[in-house]
Amino acid sequence: MTMVKKVLILLPTYNEGENLSRLCEEILTVVPYAHILIIDDNSPDGTGRIADGLARKDSDRIFVVHRNGKLGLGTAIMAGFEYAIGSGYEFVVNMDCDFSHDPRDLQRLLAKAADSDLVIASRHIPGGGVVGWNRQRKFLHWLAQKYTEVVLGGWASDYTNSYKAYRVEMLKKLPFTRFAEKVRGFVWHTLLIWMIHKKGFRISEIPSIFVDRRAGESKMSFKEMASGLWAILKFRFLNV
Numbered sequence: 001m002t003m004v005k006k007v008l009i010l011l012p013t014y015n016e017g018e019n020l021s022r023l024c025e026e027i028l029t030v031v032p033y034a035h036i037l038i039i040d041d042n043s044p045d046g047t048g049r050i051a052d053g054l055a056r057k058d059s060d061r062i063f064v065v066h067r068n069g070k071l072g073l074g075t076a077i078m079a080g081f082e083y084a085i086g087s088g089y090e091f092v093v094n095m096d097c098d099f100s101h102d103p104r105d106l107q108r109l110l111a112k113a114a115d116s117d118l119v120i121a122s123r124h125i126p127g128g129g130v131v132g133w134n135r136q137r138k139f140l141h142w143l144a145q146k147y148t149e150v151v152l153g154g155w156a157s158d159y160t161n162s163y164k165a166y167r168v169e170m171l172k173k174l175p176f177t178r179f180a181e182k183v184r185g186f187v188w189h190t191l192l193i194w195m196i197h198k199k200g201f202r203i204s205e206i207p208s209i210f211v212d213r214r215a216g217e218s219k220m221s222f223k224e225m226a227s228g229l230w231a232i233l234k235f236r237f238l239n240v
Contacts, residue, residue: 007034007110008089012076016097017045024054024062026103027095031110035089036062037080041070073162074188081171093165094189100210101163108206113165117201118193120156121163121208128158132212140225147229151236152194157205159190170201187228191235 009027013020024036038055040048051064065079077094084092091113095101105121112119122128124145130138141160148159174195197203 006088006090007031008080008084008087008092009034009036009106010077010080010084010092010094011036011038011097012073012080012094013038013040013043013047013051013097014070015043015045015047017043017047017050019097019099020047020050021054023095023097023099023103024058027106028058028061030103031106034061034093034106037065037083038062039065039067039076039079041067041076072188077188078176081166081168081176084168085172089168091165091167092171094162096162100212102209102211105163105206105208109163109165112204112206113167115202116165116204117167117170118196118203119165120158120193120203120205121161122156122158122205123161123208123210124157125205125207127207128209130210130212137212144225144229148190148232151232152190153197155197156193156203159193161208161210162189163208163210164189164193167201170196174199187231190228190232 009031011020011023020038024038027034027036038051040051042048048064048066051062055062055064063083065083067076067079080092080094091110093106093109095103101121109119109121123130130141133141144160145158152159176192193203
């Protein structure tokens with residue numbers, strides 16, 4: 001199997017100063033041929049300054065985009081997609097910056113991506129799983145997954161994990177700019193893979209262990225989750 005040639009790792013950040021330096025180091029240890037794009041939403045904890053320092057030290061592989069405020073995860077990913085398209089990358093991988101997503105999975109993710117248009121790092125197939133969640137968190141996640149399967153269909157084992165690899169040639173054919181204007185927050189990931197499925201692109205999965213945050217606090221609120229589930233129901237009946 002041929003390894004992909006140009007890979008961009010997309011890291012949307014907001015208050016990830018505790019994690020960013022170590023994460024970039026681990027990513028580039030696992031996939032030294034990859035580039036990293038940090039998109040910071042004017043983090044008050046100084047994440048943007050840390051990102052600039054990393055880019056100065058490794059200007060060939062680490063790049064930074066600063067935005068004026070907390071503009072949302074969906075628009076950050078959209079900006080990353082546009083950067084990848086404009087810069088001639090072959091694949092773009094989205095990761096959380098809090099070490100919930102293990103950088104060691106990148107090699108398997110990219111190997112699978114060589115013959116796929118989208119690869120989902122799934123917590124719900126053999127070899128995958130979750131570490132560090134209490135019963136309430138596990139129940140809410142199970143509820144969100146089952147709800148999404150009922151509304152969108154059960155063809156994806158993990159709708160809500162944002163750890164994914166996208167083929168850039170596929171992204172060129174998707175109206176993701178218009179799509180991002182309709183939905184915000186974590187649900188952006190869920191509805192984007194549904195749109196990719198509807199368009200008939202090749203989707204595959206690898207097992208992945210999701211580890212709850214090692215530093216900082218989770219930014220997901222119940223209000224955001226409820227809003228996201230409602231957006232899934234509404235979006236199901238829109239023509240995308």
